[in-house]
Amino acid sequence: MNKNIDVVVIGGGYAGVMAANRLTQRDDVTVTVINPREAFVPRLRLHQLVGGTHDAVVDYRDVLAEGVRLVVGSVTRIDAAGRNVTLTDGSTIGYDYLVYAVGSAAAGPQVPGAEFVYPVATLEAAQQLRSELFDTPSTAAVTVVGGGPTGIETAAELAEQGRAVTLVCGGVLGPYLHPKARRTARKYLAALGATIIEGTDAKVTAVARDAVELGDGRTLASAVTIWTAGFGVPDLAGRSGLSTDAAGRLLTDETLTSVDDERIVAAGDSSAPSDLPFRMSAYTAYCLGAHAADTLLHRIAGEQPSPIDLAFPAMCLSFGREAGIYQLGHKDETAMRLYFGGFAGKKLKEFACEAGIKHLATEAHKPGSHHWFKDGKYRPQLLQTQRDNAAAPVA
Template sequence: MTLAAGGTVGYDYLIYAVGSASTAPRVPGAAGFAYPIADLEEAQRLRAAVDAAPPTAAVTVVGGGSTGIETAAELAEEGRTVTLVCGGVLGASLHPRGRRSVARRLTALGVSVLEGAGARVTAVTRDAVRLGDGRELPSAVTVWATGFGVPDLADRSGFSTDGVGRLLTDETLTSVDDVRVVAAGDAAAPSGLPFRMSCQAAVQLGPQAAETVLSRIAGEDPAPVDVGFFSQCISLGRRAGVLQLAGRDDTARRHHLGGRTGAGLKEFICKGVVWQLSYEARRPGTRTWWVKDAKRRQLLEERRDAAPADPERATRGPR
């Protein structure tokens, strides 16, 4: 493994867990005038820009997913004048009931929500955001909360990747090119069927990647990945939130918990992540509290049955 400083690091096994980050926006002006918010350093730059803007200055948040919703709610709760530009549907991954709950809370906070095809951003300037339907929104601070991706390290290293650059692995999270490389988290694509970018997937995939390595060291066959989902959590300021219940395959269900209860549950889950990781460190292989997605195994079997005897690889191998 070659480092940016020029040195090298040898390994017997490598766990590829580089996560996700913002991608360079393709909308004209966005790279120069909008503030991404995918990591701590970006959030700190945005904080400084918001603090420097007048209290009544217009703030535009671009992106109707969880990150955009949470950012808009936090800024509005501080008293900022916020417009949330969805470029489609607000909270597209939520059930319509959960979506309505989010919309009500944003309205109560004073957030203007723009949805639909006409609400797609076509350009960003220093003090405005232009939309596809011709509207131009004043914007002293524009937050870019869309377009997440993964680092291109796997692709630059010559490994097989999916269309967005995730490392392709088999169901044991082992690279299809090298049994010594095991992937976990947002940057992994097991069988070309990656899980949603989320802490809920990461806290399950991380321990399983470690178990794959330990199994190989012990000369044993590693177990296939076994992941399940039960909810999506969205904060709506400090005093409200939505816990959207989901099926094991991450499909939103009709039930959700909102208001203070939703906020409290999300806070409890976030704090529980640390406990979970320490628990699994003490008892490797213990994941009994996670429901599992049986549909994934069925989907993989259907894909294998439908595939030709000698399919041509859709992604290139290592250089």
């Protein structure tokens, strides 16, 4: 009689749920997902939660395979040698294989007055911000720090409601966007009434309860300051004695297997294959989750896992509820001149948000069905450049 194989998935986001669902292809594999919340959080919707146009939660029964066990809790330590994880309540859960998919959150600002900022990157943070805005007059000044997707979408969502929003980019607006699309993004934000401050000299250097200070000497009134710049990952891997990159992501090889333990794989924002992490996005996360599951399934079957092959095809942004930008990209992750704006961009953005949930739900019912865009050229070139740089003599 074959022994049942226990797989524990730490994290119930896009990567963790996709990996868990895909692992149910084998009847002798029992999958347990450990997640701090009892509902799935589509992070693509958190800016809408802040604006009050979406609750940003999905029932796990809609996205998680029926045979997968969900444990609501947080892991405090991974014992790789003993093959078990410890939860905050002191209980332990054993495993034969582990999927590390703990995700990411906003990095705390390294400026004076950090206690006065509101992040958006988690459900709880977005709910707290929503509550704070509810108690803040609609005419009060709101500052959003960070010119990336989260900052842009949060600023647009609030500006559309008539709030006095200033978006401080600390650089250029939408760094991934093609210059043509960036001009369109500025136009959309301006039409909503948002003020945009760009340039490296205009970074936020300090935050007060009612103001922010910029590097160029300006002080902006700010009743609510929202921080979307930067990211951070949980330090669980490092605390557990596993190798990580400088940001704390679990170091893996190209099959997504931990460099320390072949029974541990990583996926999503918390993974660093070959110390060359993929671009952070929901799409990337669930594709990496699928590949991590495939790696374990190959290993369980006594087969050699394959290296990851993944291309990042596009980025989409919403500008309130009436406009969007769908930016197409080359396989080297640079933006094309081609993008869709306005109503078409809005519809494509909404399609992308819904598609992420649909992919998880489909995998729950038909494990092994998810496929993704592949490249086969760009990443091998990056890896070769990395090896050449490592071998080059130090001057």
